[in-house]
Amino acid sequence: MPASLGELATEFGCELVGDPEIRVDRVATLTNASPESVGFLASPAYRNELLATKAAAVVLTEADAGDCRVAALISDDPYATYALIAGVLHPPAGHAAGIHSSAIIADSASISDSAHISANVVIGEHCSIAEGVYIAAGCVLGKRCSLGRDSQVLVNATLVEDVRIGERTIIHPGAVIGSDGFGHARAYSGWTKIPQLGGVVIGNDVEIGTNTAVDRGAIDDTIIEDGVRLDKLIQIGHNARIGAHTAIAGMTAIAGSATVGKRCMIAGLAGVTGHVTVCDDTVIMAQALITKDIREPGVYSATFGAEKDQVWKRMVARFRRSAALEKRVAELEAKVSKNDG
Amino acid sequence: MPASLGELATEFGCELVGDPEIRVDRVATLTNASPESVGFLASPAYRNELLATKAAAVVLTEADAGDCRVAALISDDPYATYALIAGVLHPPAGHAAGIHSSAIIADSASISDSAHISANVVIGEHCSIAEGVYIAAGCVLGKRCSLGRDSQVLVNATLVEDVRIGERTIIHPGAVIGSDGFGHARAYSGWTKIPQLGGVVIGNDVEIGTNTAVDRGAIDDTIIEDGVRLDKLIQIGHNARIGAHTAIAGMTAIAGSATVGKRCMIAGLAGVTGHVTVCDDTVIMAQALITKDIREPGVYSATFGAEKDQVWKRMVARFRRSAALEKRVAELEAKVSKNDG
Amino acid sequence: MPASLGELATEFGCELVGDPEIRVDRVATLTNASPESVGFLASPAYRNELLATKAAAVVLTEADAGDCRVAALISDDPYATYALIAGVLHPPAGHAAGIHSSAIIADSASISDSAHISANVVIGEHCSIAEGVYIAAGCVLGKRCSLGRDSQVLVNATLVEDVRIGERTIIHPGAVIGSDGFGHARAYSGWTKIPQLGGVVIGNDVEIGTNTAVDRGAIDDTIIEDGVRLDKLIQIGHNARIGAHTAIAGMTAIAGSATVGKRCMIAGLAGVTGHVTVCDDTVIMAQALITKDIREPGVYSATFGAEKDQVWKRMVARFRRSAALEKRVAELEAKVSKNDG
Structure with missing residues (x-):
């Protein structure tokens, strides 16, 4: 315009x-x-x-x-x-209200007259679709999913079950929200699956990136607060909570029951391990693995930049013989101290 | 109940x-x-x-x-x-037997009367679907795929071709089983694709997580044994073999022709490089890269926890000047030895 | 044959x-x-x-x-x-020309008579499909996508919008080409989405792997040159450029506006950060993160192979007390120098 x-x-x-x-x-x-x-x-x-x-x-x-x-x-x-x-x-393309003739919609689903439901969409029992929602071709919504006003679910994305999404939120193509968390108890004869019974609650003005997976909670819900921005190919484990206005770049994994604070920025290829808490206003650099709670805001890192292979290999070899170097220094200290005495 | x-x-x-x-x-x-x-x-x-x-x-x-x-x-x-x-x-929801009218099923496919085939499913030639199988909306099965009794293929998952799956196995949403492995020979004018001809064999009581990709074999099959649990966004390369009751967490990559033993536990963001063998009962910690065979069971690691950025950067700087430190120690040793002499 | x-x-x-x-x-x-x-x-x-x-x-x-x-x-x-x-x-299976009755094709789309369009495919306005193209079941092409002669788009893959693909190129299952890049400006009250307006241009003889995501450009296009081979679960950020005949293994992320040269080989789980340039004929080893320009061809690394956990932990502890070791060496140097004097 x-x-x-x-x-x-x-x-x-x-x-x-x-x-x-x-x-x-x-x-x-x-x-x-x-x-x-x-x-x-x-x-x-x-x-x-x-x-x-x-x-x-x-x-x-x-x-x-x-x-x-x-x-x-x-x-x-x-x-x-x-x-x-x-x-x-460049205002976003508008979408005419209506339901494509190929869409398959359960009788108990409630769809606003102003929503756009594209080709081959499948919507399950007890879903609720608010005004102005756009659901692109090939999306599948299982039972009891709800979408707030003006939210969008893009091509071939899946809301598995019990996923509640706020207003103006965008679920990008291929994202899967609400599939089972990785809950398995080790037993006599292999693994016993822990039934995954919780849902996913996603706030307003959120974006969930392409091919990203957000687990349903094991018992209570997995929670993504308002304004969160998730990039592509991210994993959010069951019962994780991502605080408002936090942004996470591609291919980062937030493990189960981890809590990430508000206004954090997490770069790509990083990880937060299970049950860890990251405080508000934390910045995590690319490929850093957070293995224990972060209680103080700031920038956290754990990456070595790449080097020419032969230079790198020599540095790694020295790292591996660092015990010997410490020993040599201790021996020197003993000798020098004796010479001094 | x-x-x-x-x-x-x-x-x-x-x-x-x-x-x-x-x-x-x-x-x-x-x-x-x-x-x-x-x-x-x-x-x-x-x-x-x-x-x-x-x-x-x-x-x-x-x-x-x-x-x-x-x-x-x-x-x-x-x-x-x-x-x-x-x-x-919380017993799993039952599924009424039957084939949704929108499903498209090849004439030569064999579907048990007790199977449930959902909306928009496409099933190719010579597929075989056993008793009690559940196939969710939007799934596509290519030629010659088989599913054992009570297995489930969840929303928008794909079995590309020649995928044989055992009983009570669950393929989670968006997973792709049996697409081409990454086989390319370097030639005169770029890469020549190696035809990928093998299949995938998956055992009983397996789970393959959301958006995970399991390659078909290059010639022989890729094999996932009984009771394996794979989390989300994992890659299993062509001709890999994952041993029975091994569990692998999200965003881990197992490269082509790697063999992972039985009852292993591999954390997230980790990797096993091509052609490497990991023995039974191995535990691999998050983000560890396995670059050579593991022959002894135990716990293997290769990660630095994250630190405040300025602390980390100083540690990395010392790592990079470790050659100089070794040299200084050697010089001290020479001097002290001379003083002693 | x-x-x-x-x-x-x-x-x-x-x-x-x-x-x-x-x-x-x-x-x-x-x-x-x-x-x-x-x-x-x-x-x-x-x-x-x-x-x-x-x-x-x-x-x-x-x-x-x-x-x-x-x-x-x-x-x-x-x-x-x-x-x-x-x-x-083992010549690839041929595909009979024709459009499956369940496919949904916009009036303004142009489809060659020799193309094969499978079940449940959705093709948007102003798309152009050349001779011999194969589009598998469940694929969705948004507006203004084009596919050159003999290219293939495999099961449940998505071309979002403004994606132009050359000849003999293969888009593997679940891949998403052309979804929004991760563009968000930090503002008063959270993040403001930067409209993503560019397209994606993919050359001839390219392969884009299963569940891989290639962003559309923010303003100009994201570009994948001829002969590139991308493995599974890769992310290519907005306005990245991947040079001809470069191969990238699984679960690697190329961030926005990065430029990777021609004939590079990048292993799995690696990363190239935003706006970085990697020169032609560079080899990047598994899990290496490239944080600054590479101007000289060669092999680049940044990984420690995994160790038994207790060995690894001792090495990391020494790494963390390396400042103390440097101090001890400096003290020794002072003492020895005094003793010498």
């Missing part, structure tokens, strides 16, 4: 340096921008791209505005302002 | 301290238990919850029974006994 | 030691080979299997031919030659 620079500046509280009448209709990278585009500069690393851009305007900080040869939309937080502008220029 | 404490004690060989006539109809956590519930205590960490619980009865060891103010079901292995009691009080 | 050893030798430039009239109709492992089979020896570790094989012929190097007691097909690269022979003896 096109807008003028003046309208955007007013709506999002930017100072505009340039002609307020210029109209734009899309966002673009600085490099590929056309004169109908708005770009943004969030990092000084892109200064050359800023100097050369053909965008109509660039969203940037006051500090960077001096290098901007086109119109400038000055913002304290250019990335967040860009996000809002992109949302105005 | 409700039961009396007396019935449960008799069926599962517990000593009952309390009124055998009390009836219960569900399991619960100690904290949220109602007077119709059975709870369990598997760890002394929950002693306070035990003291305060409103459960009708708690499953626990004789050692913990003194702290129990409600009825006690005394067991040597409370967690396993709880699992069995939960199975009695 | 059966062939004679003479035909195979001629077609693939092998020297044949043995009777060219012998006919074979399958490939097999050396151990399980029947007299109608061709086996291969790619590693001297299998010499005993070679001596005992009942195969009609074995593909191997000249150096190994002396140990071959059956016919030998001598090749400089036995594995690649085996791949080609397997492709001849």
Whole structure:
């Protein structure tokens, strides 16, 4: 939806340096921008791209505005302002209300007239679908699932059973919410499955990424609070709780009964082991494994960056003979102390 | 299904301290238990919850029974006994036999009259579905797949081709069994695909977790033995063999032609590299990478717990200058030896 | 499709030691080979299997031919030659052209007469499906997706929107191509979603593995060049670029805006962090995390192999007290230097 620079500046509280009448209709990278585009500069690393851009305007900080040869939309937080502008220029596609003729819907399910139910969707008994919900092709909702107003369940995603989802939440393609947790008791003759009886409660304004799996609780529910953002291929174990506005990047595993606080940021390939608690406002770096409670906010790490293989192998060999080195130092200390005496 | 404490004690060989006539109809956590519930205590960490619980009865060891103010079901292995009691009080939902009208089934497929085939299921040529099998909505079975008695394939799961599954096995939602292994020969002009021709053989009483992928064999079959439990988002490479009653937690990768023994326990985010053999009764901790054969049972690790970032970075810096430290120690040894001489 | 050893030798430039009239109709492992089979020896570790094989012929190097007691097909690269022979003896199943009656296809989609569209497939507006394409059951293609000649999209895979795929490319089951990247700006009251507006461009002769997720670009496109091979459960972030003929093993994550060069090989469970560039011809070992640009081709590592837990824990404890050891060495140096003085 096109807008003028003046309208955007007013709506999002930017100072505009340039002609307020210029109209734009899309966002673009600085490099590929056309004169109908708005770009943004969030990092000084892109200064050359800023100097050369053909965008109509660039969203940037006051500090960077001096290098901007086109119109400038000055913002304290250019990335967040860009996000809002992109949302105005590229509003999400609307979906006509209605139920595709191929959808299979249980008699006891309640579907709002304004919901969109796509092809081959299957909705089970006692489900409840609120106003403006969008369910894409191939999704399956088992018994007793509910979706709040304007939420979306995207292609081939599954809500297994007893999954309650708030408003404006997006479940991305292939995600599975509410399948059994990994509960098995070791017994005489192998493993005995622990019946998984809890549900999943997901708040408002949450995103659950593509092919991510959120377990149902073993007895009580697994809980994802408001505003959480989960990336792709993540596992959330049974009875975990993820605090409001926490963001977790791809391929991270949060094990069963772990509690992650509010406003945390967890990078990719990381892990939180079972029954561990991570306090609010914690940042966990890529591939770090959290094996005990974190009680103090801050940044936590446990990764070695990669090295050339032969350099790495020599460092590992020294690590493996560190006992010998400690022993040599102790022997030296004894000798030197004797020499001193 | 409700039961009396007396019935449960008799069926599962517990000593009952309390009124055998009390009836219960569900399991619960100690904290949220109602007077119709059975709870369990598997760890002394929950002693306070035990003291305060409103459960009708708690499953626990004789050692913990003194702290129990409600009825006690005394067991040597409370967690396993709880699992069995939960199975009695919460029997799995039955499924009416029959084939949904939207299912698409090849003429040559053989389907037991007592099987349940849900909406939008597709079953290919020469498949064989035994008594009591449940196939949930959206599942696709390619050619020549077979399912033993009372097995289940849950929502949107895929059996690609030549997948033979035993009895009482559960394939969780979104799992893909039998897709091509990662077989590519490097040639003149890029990669040449190695045709993947084997199948997958899965035993009895197995569970394959949500969105997990088990490759078909390259030539011979990939094999998952009886009683194996695989969690979510796991990869099992072509021609791997997973021994009976082994359990593997989420996001672990077992590479091609690896052999994992019987009764192993592998934590999450771990890996076993290709062609490696892990012996029976091995425990592998989270995020550990197994790069060579394990021939002796035991617990294997390779993880550093996370630290505050600045502490971690200093430790890594010292690790990287460990060669210099070794050199300094050697120089000291030379000097001290000379001084001694 | 059966062939004679003479035909195979001629077609693939092998020297044949043995009777060219012998006919074979399958490939097999050396151990399980029947007299109608061709086996291969790619590693001297299998010499005993070679001596005992009942195969009609074995593909191997000249150096190994002396140990071959059956016919030998001598090749400089036995594995690649085996791949080609397997492709001849086991040609992929053909698919009859046509559209299954249950498929749901938008009016504006263009489907070649020679394409095969299976059961329950959903194809959106303005899609374009070329000659010989195969789309398996349950796949969903959103708006403006295109598939080049002879490409395949396998069971329950999803092309979300604006995904352009070249020729002879295979998208494996459950893969999701083109879902939103993880773009969120931190704002006053939680996260603001950055609209994800780019597409995905995938070249010719690519394979995208089972349950792998490739993000759409944020603004410009995410790009997978010709001949790339991605294994299972991989994540490719928005605006990443994967260079031609690069192969990436399972459960590896390539974060947003990362660039991986051509002909790289990345093992499983590894990671490349956002905005990092990896040069052509780089090899990254399992579980290594690449946190900064790699500018020189070579092999890069960052993994400790697993150890028995008590050995590992002692090594980690020493690592954690390495500051103390450095201090002790410095103190020794001071003392020894004083003693010297």
